[in-house]
Amino acid sequence: MTSAFNYRNGTLHCEDVKIDRDFLETYGTPAYIYSKAAFRQHYNTLKTAFSGLDAQICYSVKSCSNLSVLKVLAEVGSHFDVVSAGEIERVLTAGGDAQKIVFAGVGKRDDELAYALEKDIHHFNVESAREVERLNAIALEKGKKARVVVRLNPDVDPKTHRYITTGKDENKFGLNWEQGRVLFARHQELPGIEFQGIHTHIGSQIQDAKPYVQALERTLPFAHELRAMGLDIKYLNIGGGYGIDYKTRTNAVADDFAKAITPLLKNEPFKILLEPGRSISANAGILVTRVTDIKSSGSRRFLIVDAGMNDLIRPCLYEAYHEIWPLVSETDPVNLTEDERGPHADVVGPICESGDFLGLNRRLPGMEIGDGLAVFSAGAYGFVMASNYNTRGKPPELLIDGAEVKVVRRRETVEDQLRLELEA
Numbered sequence: 001m002t003s004a005f006n007y008r009n010g011t012l013h014c015e016d017v018k019i020d021r022d023f024l025e026t027y028g029t030p031a032y033i034y035s036k037a038a039f040r041q042h043y044n045t046l047k048t049a050f051s052g053l054d055a056q057i058c059y060s061v062k063s064c065s066n067l068s069v070l071k072v073l074a075e076v077g078s079h080f081d082v083v084s085a086g087e088i089e090r091v092l093t094a095g096g097d098a099q100k101i102v103f104a105g106v107g108k109r110d111d112e113l114a115y116a117l118e119k120d121i122h123h124f125n126v127e128s129a130r131e132v133e134r135l136n137a138i139a140l141e142k143g144k145k146a147r148v149v150v151r152l153n154p155d156v157d158p159k160t161h162r163y164i165t166t167g168k169d170e171n172k173f174g175l176n177w178e179q180g181r182v183l184f185a186r187h188q189e190l191p192g193i194e195f196q197g198i199h200t201h202i203g204s205q206i207q208d209a210k211p212y213v214q215a216l217e218r219t220l221p222f223a224h225e226l227r228a229m230g231l232d233i234k235y236l237n238i239g240g241g242y243g244i245d246y247k248t249r250t251n252a253v254a255d256d257f258a259k260a261i262t263p264l265l266k267n268e269p270f271k272i273l274l275e276p277g278r279s280i281s282a283n284a285g286i287l288v289t290r291v292t293d294i295k296s297s298g299s300r301r302f303l304i305v306d307a308g309m310n311d312l313i314r315p316c317l318y319e320a321y322h323e324i325w326p327l328v329s330e331t332d333p334v335n336l337t338e339d340e341r342g343p344h345a346d347v348v349g350p351i352c353e354s355g356d357f358l359g360l361n362r363r364l365p366g367m368e369i370g371d372g373l374a375v376f377s378a379g380a381y382g383f384v385m386a387s388n389y390n391t392r393g394k395p396p397e398l399l400i401d402g403a404e405v406k407v408v409r410r411r412e413t414v415e416d417q418l419r420l421e422l423e424a
């Protein structure tokens with residue numbers, strides 16, 4: 001996989017655009033930069049890897065939901081996994097088709113269920129018996145039938161961070177086998193519901209296929225049990241979660257997942273759905289920031305930058321590692337040993353919290369105030385988790401296509417924030 005973000009002639013480029021001082025002056029910092037080619041490439045890599053199956057990729061909108069990004073994915077044929085009425089509205093606004101939307105999420109409100117029914121989305125991934133009962137009542141009131149896929153919790157350990165583990169029995173997601181069995185057996189009592197399949201999503205940032213295989217080994221016999229009960233189970237949604245390597249800025253190899261999963265499903269009668277987010281968006285985006293101050297305390301050297309936990313919360317929330325490197329550099333950091341990289345520094349933001357860091361104890365070359373840094377692999381769970389903490393405006397999002405730069409979301413101003421507040 002070639003990265004869309006490369007050092008050329010001593011400066012980082014995104015596709016054919018040089019991310020130099022002039023660029024930073026023009027667009028300001030902090031800013032998210034996305035590569036259109038990378039979104040397309042990551043989608044196509046997954047699609048090709050799973051081409052041995054009757055499989056459909058539903059891009060997980062929550063990972064990076066800018067309208068222009070959704071448009072790029074709609075154009076390459078992606079379907080969409082959403083988790084709120086707002087995300088449905090985003091997909092439709094971006095020109096996506098309601099019949100390509102699957103609606104997951106624990107805790108959907110009645111108004112969200114009603115909205116999705118009115119828009120005639122493809123189906124609901126339901127997470128509890130009470131949700132199905134509420135959906136049944138809403139569907140009957142509207143004279144409609146809701147197509148439903150039930151999220152089951154296969155109780156497998158995906159060996160990832162505990163905050164992004166979702167398929168163990170202590171997690172809040174889905175139903176266990178027994179609860180699932182009881183729910184499906186009630187199908188005749190629920191005339192507003194058409195049960196169509198099974199959904200599992202075991203977690204995020206998963207590095208190998210084993211947990212998926214384990215989940216399928218548990219899910220497949222259950223799907224056949226339901227068919228034997230006379231239910232028309234058509235869909236098997238095996239979720240997302242395909243990981244990336246934040247150090248090398250590469251995606252886990254899609255072919256390796258596909259090679260392990262395909263033989264289990266090849267001769268099955270189900271249409272397969274996948275819900276990748278991070279593996280499409282993470283390495284399609286970076287966050288750029290500038291050094292605003294430099295200081296030392298004891299043995300620590302601090303590079304204070306203009307992006308913080310309000311712009312990218314992952315380092316603080318998950319202790320996540322993002323590669324950070326100067327925009328001006330003769331060498332890509334992947335090609336350097338630790339000793340060649342430079343002295344230690346903590347890269348910290350402007351927010352009044354000690355947890356406000358982008359990287360701790362990093363080895364970076366000497367930097368001056370005003371120098372630019374790239375925070376890599378920031379396309380997924382980056383901008384979408386940004387906040388206005390400390391009344392800082394959310395950064396702009398820029399989409400690069402070849403040599404063209406488009407501002408696809410402008411920088412938020414203080415006026416934007418104040419406008420939503422009622423007069424004191």
Ligand SMILES: Cc1ncc(COP(=O)(O)O)c(C=O)c1O
Pocket residue numbers: 060063081104105201203204205239240241242275276277278279380
């Ligand atoms: C139901 C569901 N599907 C798909 C995803 C996407 O996961 P990832 O970005 O790890 O591929 C998530 C992420 O939280 C999810 O909750």
